[in-house]
Each structure stands twice: as structure tokens, then as C-alpha cells.
Amino acid sequence: MTTITTDYLVIGAGALGMAFADTLLAETGAHITIVDRHARPGGHWNDAYPFVALHQPSATYGVASRALGSGTIDAHGPNAGLYELATGPEVTAYFNAVMQQHFLPSGRVTYHPMSTYEGDGRIVSILSGKETRVQVRKRLVDATFIGTVVPSTQRPAFKVAQGVELVPPNALPALWMHESPAPRPFVVIGAGKTSMDTIVFLLQAGASPDDIIWVKPRETWLWNRKHTQPGMEFFVQTLGGFTTMLEAAATARTAEEIFLTLEREGIFLRVDPSVRADMFHYPTISEGEVALLRRVKNVLRKGHVREITRHGLVFDAGVHEIGGNPIYVNCTATAFTRRAPEPVFSDNRILLQMVRVPNVVLSGAMAAWVEAHGKDDAEKNRLCPAVPFPDRMEDWPATLLGNLMSEGAALSHPALMAWQNACRLNPAGKLVSLVPEDDAEKQAILARVSAAIMPAIANLQKLVKQVG
Numbered sequence: 432m433t434t435i436t437t438d439y440l441v442i443g444a445g446a447l448g449m450a451f452a453d454t455l456l457a458e459t460g461a462h463i464t465i466v467d468r469h470a471r472p473g474g475h476w477n478d479a480y481p482f483v484a485l486h487q488p489s490a491t492y493g494v495a496s497r498a499l500g501s502g503t504i505d506a507h508g509p510n511a512g513l514y515e516l517a518t519g520p521e522v523t524a525y526f527n528a529v530m531q532q533h534f535l536p537s538g539r540v541t542y543h544p545m546s547t548y549e550g551d552g553r554i555v556s557i558l559s560g561k562e563t564r565v566q567v568r569k570r571l572v573d574a575t576f577i578g579t580v581v582p583s584t585q586r587p588a589f590k591v592a593q594g595v596e597l598v599p600p601n602a603l604p605a606l607w608m609h610e611s612p613a614p615r616p617f618v619v620i621g622a623g624k625t626s627m628d629t630i631v632f633l634l635q636a637g638a639s640p641d642d643i644i645w646v647k648p649r650e651t652w653l654w655n656r657k658h659t660q661p662g663m664e665f666f667v668q669t670l671g672g673f674t675t676m677l678e679a680a681a682t683a684r685t686a687e688e689i690f691l692t693l694e695r696e697g698i699f700l701r702v703d704p705s706v707r708a709d710m711f712h713y714p715t716i717s718e719g720e721v722a723l724l725r726r727v728k729n730v731l732r733k734g735h736v737r738e739i740t741r742h743g744l745v746f747d748a749g750v751h752e753i754g755g756n757p758i759y760v761n762c763t764a765t766a767f768t769r770r771a772p773e774p775v776f777s778d779n780r781i782l783l784q785m786v787r788v789p790n791v792v793l794s795g796a797m798a799a800w801v802e803a804h805g806k807d808d809a810e811k812n813r814l815c816p817a818v819p820f821p822d823r824m825e826d827w828p829a830t831l832l833g834n835l836m837s838e839g840a841a842l843s844h845p846a847l848m849a850w851q852n853a854c855r856l857n858p859a860g861k862l863v864s865l866v867p868e869d870d871a872e873k874q875a876i877l878a879r880v881s882a883a884i885m886p887a888i889a890n891l892q893k894l895v896k897q898v899g
């Protein structure tokens with residue numbers, strides 16, 4: 432057994448842990464030890480399906496010190512006209528470069544890949560079984576809270592009979608090796624963004640929409656990517672969208688009213704607007720992708736799948752027969768584990784969580800900045816309040832309120848605001864600080880934001896109480 436000492440021991444080299452370590456390195460002289468089960472940094476991106484891409488622009492993802500992508504606006508495909516989205520392999524290559532070209536050469540980071548943190552300062556190598564004891568001088572940093580799960584690493588929650596072909600989306604690009612006859616139909620199980628990525632992939636790779644059956648236990652609200660863009664050329668769409676959100680939040684009598692107002696303004700979308708949506712995990716999508724998804728007409732809304740047999744799908748209400756030579760694609764993993772927020776800073780621990788939903792990476796970087804410059808844990812927790820992540824539509828007012836309170840807390844600290852406004856992971860702050868005084872259209876939007884904030888906070892508090 433080896434014993435080492437370090438200032439901070441970070442568990443998890445996913446986006447959250449990497450963004451935290453990067454800013455801590457920049458803002459302090461601390462030594463950091465990072466441990467992760469995966470062979471390379473990037474967390475779940477290592478397990479994702481090969482056709483995965485960021486849902487949001489590369490321009491605001493990753494760590495604060497290094498740009499991801501080239502800031503190109505896509506000229507082709509369903510994301511045309513919007514900032515580029517890094518593919519999964521680009522994301523993992525990026526985090527690997529951050530580790531190999533920045534963290535390790537600094538001489539202040541020690542990295543334990545393919546190792547498990549077992550608690551009590553014990554790191555165990557998965558390959559050798561060797562144990563390392565870590566003495567932590569400052570804090571243990573837990574970067575595993577968000578609990579991202581992808582289909583390739585999770586068993587399905589339903590039974591699968593022998594002989595049924597059930598695959599994660601990862602298997603689809605390898606179908607050229609499938610023994611004949613080629614499988615058809617494609618039965619895509621799941622209602623979240625993974626199922627949407629899978630269907631867009633199948634259609635773009637040549638599948639007929641008639642050969643796709645989409646099994647949707649729930650319907651989700653979607654955020655129109657057009658309204659999440661970072662550049663000044665998108666100011667009116669992005670900040671204007673946020674303003675509309677605040678104004679709707681200030682007057683709505685229910686959470687659903689906010690969603691419906693945003694849908695009328697084109698800021699939120701539903702694949703099928705005739706079906707009530709009750710889920711919201713911040714999936715971000717382009718209108719081009721939604722147009723493709725609407726080509727699939729075979730949509731099964733019979734609740735959750737309980738079992739797949741040789742004959743078809745078993746729901747609580749009975750069996751739905753599937754003919755042909757089907758391949759079932761499991762897209763049922765949820766990207767976030769539902770947990771109630773906890774204080775980020777306590778005793779010798781930092782429990783990284785989202786302090787701006789859904790911005791995972793800004794949240795990690797901000798916690799590091801606050802750890803470096805905050806006075807004590809009371810101030811640090813005030814500047815970095817954990818914000819709950821929504822599951823259902825009714826949960827969203829609490830998230831919106833949490834984001835506004837978190838932004839308000841940062842406003843009270845000029846040095847934190849200055850850092851936040853300069854940080855590449857925070858698109859809105861930068862845009863707002865750069866608006867020229869004589870730009871009447873943009874200044875009018877900023878004035879609407881100022882007018883709507885306090886009424887939005889007051890009304891959101893009422894909506895949160897309604898849910899209890």
C-alpha cells in the first residue's frame with residue numbers, strides 16, 4: 432500500500448470534476464488528486480453511443496481555461512445556422528487533452544484512472560488491486576452527485592425474453608455486420624433525448640420512418656436550441672427568450688402556463704403538440720431535428736414497458752404485438768439521478784452539484800472559484816446554493832427560482848460577478864456585459880429583464896408552494 436498527501440481529492444473526472452479542478456488550479460496553488468473508474472477523463476462521454484453529440488453549443492462546454500471546438504456556425508444538417516455541437520469522441524479527446532496537456536504538466540495534479548474511490552481516503556486500482564491511501568489536507572471533492580446514467584451501462588428496468596434482440600443505441604452503427612436478414616422494424620424505447628438522437632441517427636442513415644416504432648411512456652418539453660446560442664448575433668433570441676421566460680414566470684398561475692407561453696413564442700417545443708407533456712430534463716434540440724422526429728408516425732403511448740417477449744411488448748394494459756424481425760433499442764436511461772440538493776460546502780467535503788441548472792460545467796468551475804476566494808462555508812454556500820434539477824413540469828418553478836436566487840447571490844459579490852462575466856462557460860453574463868449603451872433593441876431587452884426579475888421571484892415562490 433502506498434500513502435500520498437494532497438490538498439484536494441476529487442472523485443470523478445467527468446465534466447463536473449474536470450471543470451472544478453481546472454478553475455481550482457487557476458485560482459490557487461493547491462495540489463489536486465483525481466480518481467476515476469474510467470480509463471480516460473470525460474465520465475459518461477466514454478460510454479456514450481458513437482453518434483452522440485453535445486445538445487448545447489461546444490462554445491460553452493468543457494473547462495474554463497480551454498476552448499472546445501472552433502466556434503463554427505453549422506452550415507449543413509439539422510443544426511444549420513447554429514453553433515457547432517462537439518461529437519462524443521471530440522468531447523472525450525478534449526477532456527483527455529486538458530488532462531495530458533494542462534493538468535499533468537502543471538506538476539500539481541495526480542491522476543488515478545481505472546481506480547475506484549472506496550471511501551476513507553482509499554483508492555483501489557481496478558486492474559492491479561493495488562491500494563493507495565490518500566491523506567487530504569483540505570477537502571474531499573465529490574463530483575459524482577449528478578449520477579449521469581447512459582443505456583450502455585445500465586440494465587433495463589423491464590424483463591427481456593431469450594431470443595429478443597435488445598441493444599443500446601451504441602450497437603446501431605455496427606448493424607452493417609448483422610447477419611441477414613437485417614433487423615426491421617426498429618423499436619426505440621424511451622421518450623428522452625437519447626431516443627431522439629437515435630431516431631435522428633436512424634433516419635439520417637437511411638431508415639424509413641415507417642420502419643421505426645417509437646415507444647414513449649411520457650412526453651417531454653424541449654428547449655429550442657436557437658434560444659441557447661452564445662454569440663452576440665443571437666442576443667435577441669437568447670436573452671429575449673430568457674426575458675420571455677421571466678415575464679411568463681412572473682404572471683403564470685401554474686407551471687404549465689409558463690411552458691405553454693414559451694411554446695407559443697417558439698422557445699419551447701413538443702414533438703407532438705397535440706399530446707400533453709409532463710416531463711422536463713432540459714433537453715435541447717433544433718427545429719430541424721424536431722421536423723425529422725415528426726416523420727415517425729408509429730408512436731406507442733401505453734405507459735412503461737414491463738417485458739419484451741418474442742411476440743412483442745408487454746405493458747400494464749396488455750401485449751402489443753410486433754411483427755417482422757424487430758430490433759429493440761433501449762433508450763431508457765435517465766441522464767440525471769434524482770436527489771434532493773444538499774449544501775455544497777460542509778466540513779472537509781465539497782459536494783459538487785448544479786448551482787446553475789442546466790449548466791453543469793459552470794457550476795463546477797464556480798464552486799472552485801468560491802472555494803478559492805470565499806471567506807467561510809456559510810459565505811460559500813450562500814454564493815453557491817445547490818439548485819434542484821427538475822423531473823416533471825411542476826418541478827420547474829423551483830429550478831427557475833433556484834437559478835434566480837443563485838444569480839442574485841453572485842450579484843452581491845463583485846469579484847465573483849467579474850469572474851463569472853469573463854468565464855467562457857457562462858454565455859449570458861458575457862453577452863450582457865458587452866451590450867453597447869446606444870444599442871436600443873438590446874438595452875430594451877435588458878430593461879425588460881430588470882423589470883421582470885422581482886415579480887418572477889415572487890410568483891415562482893407561490894408556484895413552488897402550490898406543489899408543496
Ligand SMILES: Cc1cc2nc3c(=O)[nH]c(=O)nc-3n(C[C@H](O)[C@H](O)[C@H](O)COP(=O)(O)OP(=O)(O)OC[C@H]3O[C@@H](n4cnc5c(N)ncnc54)[C@H](O)[C@@H]3O)c2cc1C
Pocket residue numbers: 442443444445446447448466467468469473474475476479483484485486487488492546547548549574575576577578579580581625766789790791792
Ligand atoms: C447524451 C448526453 C448529452 C448531454 N449533452 C449535454 C450538453 O450538451 N450540455 C450539458 O451541459 N450537459 C449535457 N449532458 C449532461 C451531462 O450529464 C453533463 O454535461 C456532464 O457530462 C455530467 O458530468 P458529471 O461529471 O457530473 O458526470 P459523469 O460524466 O457521470 O462523471 C462522473 C464520473 O465519476 C466516476 N465515479 C463515480 N463514482 C466513482 C468512484 N467511487 N470512484 C471513482 N470514480 C467514480 C465515474 O466513473 C464517472 O467517470 C448530456 C448528457 C447526456 C447523457
